[in-house]
Amino acid sequence: MDLYVEVCGNMAGPTMVFIHGGGLSSWMWAQQFAYFKDYHCLAPDLPEHGKSINAGQISLRDGAQQIARLIELQAHGGKAFVIGHSLGAKILVELLNLRPELVSRAVVASALCRPVPSLKLLHKPIVYRLTHSMLQARWIAELSIKQFALPDKNLNNKAIREFQVRTADSYYRIYDQLYQNLTLPSTLAAVNVPTLVVAGAQEMKAMRTSVADMVQLMPQAIGILLKNGQHNYPWVMADKFNALVDAWITNKPIDNDWVLKL
Numbered sequence: 503m504d505l506y507v508e509v510c511g512n513m514a515g516p517t518m519v520f521i522h523g524g525g526l527s528s529w530m531w532a533q534q535f536a537y538f539k540d541y542h543c544l545a546p547d548l549p550e551h552g553k554s555i556n557a558g559q560i561s562l563r564d565g566a567q568q569i570a571r572l573i574e575l576q577a578h579g580g581k582a583f584v585i586g587h588s589l590g591a592k593i594l595v596e597l598l599n600l601r602p603e604l605v606s607r608a609v610v611a612s613a614l615c616r617p618v619p620s621l622k623l624l625h626k627p628i629v630y631r632l633t634h635s636m637l638q639a640r641w642i643a644e645l646s647i648k649q650f651a652l653p654d655k656n657l658n659n660k661a662i663r664e665f666q667v668r669t670a671d672s673y674y675r676i677y678d679q680l681y682q683n684l685t686l687p688s689t690l691a692a693v694n695v696p697t698l699v700v701a702g703a704q705e706m707k708a709m710r711t712s713v714a715d716m717v718q719l720m721p722q723a724i725g726i727l728l729k730n731g732q733h734n735y736p737w738v739m740a741d742k743f744n745a746l747v748d749a750w751i752t753n754k755p756i757d758n759d760w761v762l763k764l
Contacts, residue, residue, distance in 0.1 A: 505568055506553035507576070510535050511543040516606075517577035518751075520545040521569060521590030523612075524676045525668075526650075527552025529660055530587070533653065533740035537748070541583075544576055548590070550672045552664060560589075560672075562679050566596035573604045583751045585609040587736050589680060595716075598695055599687045607751050608697040611743075612733055615715055616708035617684050625681050627674050634670035651738050690719050697723040698750045702731025703762055709733075727762040 508528040511518075518541045520531040528545035529552070535543055547554035548565055558564070573582050584605050586594030591613035598608060637643045643662045652658050699716045701709045710727060717725035728735055728742065736743050749756045 504554070504557040505546040505548070505572070506557075507547075507572060508535075508545040509543070509576075510545075511539050511541050513542055515541045515578075517542045517544060517573070517579075517582040519569060519573060519577070519582045519584045521565075521584065521586035521593050522548065522551070523588030523590050524680060525551075525665070525673075526661065527554075527664060529657060530737060532657065533737055534585075534744060534747075537740070537744040542578060544572060544582070546572060548593070550668065550676060555664075555667065555672075560676055560679055562593055562596045562683055563600075565593040566600050569593060569597050570601040570604055573601075577604075580604065581606045583607050583609075585611065585747060586613070587611040588613070588733065589676065592680065592683060595686070595690070598693050598697065598720075599690055602693045602695045605695045608695055609700065609747050609750060610697060610716065611700045611736060612702065612705065612709055613699070613712060613716070614680060614709055615684055615686050615712035618706065618708045622681055625674075625677060627670070630673040630677075631670040634668070634673060637665050651734055653737055653740070686715060686719055688719075690716070691721070693720055694722050696750075696753075698746075699723050699725040700746070701727055702733060702735045703727040703729050704732045726756065729762055 518538055520534060522528055522530045527547045531545050548560060549558045550560045574580055581604055584594055591610045594608060594610055595613055598605060643665050647658050647661050652661060697720055699713045701713045713725040717723045731739055
């Protein structure tokens with residue numbers, strides 16, 4: 503397949519697939535790789551991201567089809583636990599809709615499925631051209647990356663390099679996939695994959711409401727809000743997020759001390 507795939511962990515263990523968010527790449531899962539070292543971990547760089555920056559244009563449907571192919575080719579038994587964050591969570595929703603038989607259990611983390619008028623107002627090609635031009639200045643890139651609160655300098659440097667290499671058109675296409683696909687397919691009602699739908703309790707209302715929407719639609723979905731969580735919780739709150747994912751994929755009780763159930 504055309505995508506770069508980070509492979510790590512126990513090559514004989516159960517397969518876990520991690521799908522990164524928009525603007526980042528497989529390295530965002532570094533703390534998950536360390537925690538889930540007993541699993542066979544696969545983390546692709548999506549098109550227009552990371553080492554797949556030249557692997558075609560990003561789209562939710564194509565991304566889901568590429569993840570499906572990855573599972574078919576490399577996952578043990580042709581099935582995997584799949585975790586997606588933000589844009590990656592949207593691709594996971596599409597995968598569940600298209601090829602649910604490939605997913606043992608899913609964690610959909612911060613998939614925006616409700617419109618946000620204020621964000622859409624800024625979603626114009628000229629805004630991305632201006633942003634891209636500004637990011638070429640190292641100090642502006644460093645200032646911008648602070649909002650992600652990445653856990654170490656090495657990841658900050660990786661993010662900055664990728665921000666500066668990506669084109670303005672690429673930025674527009676990435677976020678266009680988020681903003682033009684804000685409805686859930688009704689066919690998800692027939693998907694019986696156990697699915698944990700997560701958002702941070704401090705994320706915007708539309709993100710939190712999206713959790714409830716998915717839970718209402720999918721017969722085996724459970725929704726939670728992670729206490730004090732913002733959009734960057736997979737790495738800022740990695741200990742809690744990892745324990746949450748671990749509990750879900752092993753079908754164990756979830757620690758209610760830091761989770762707000764819907």
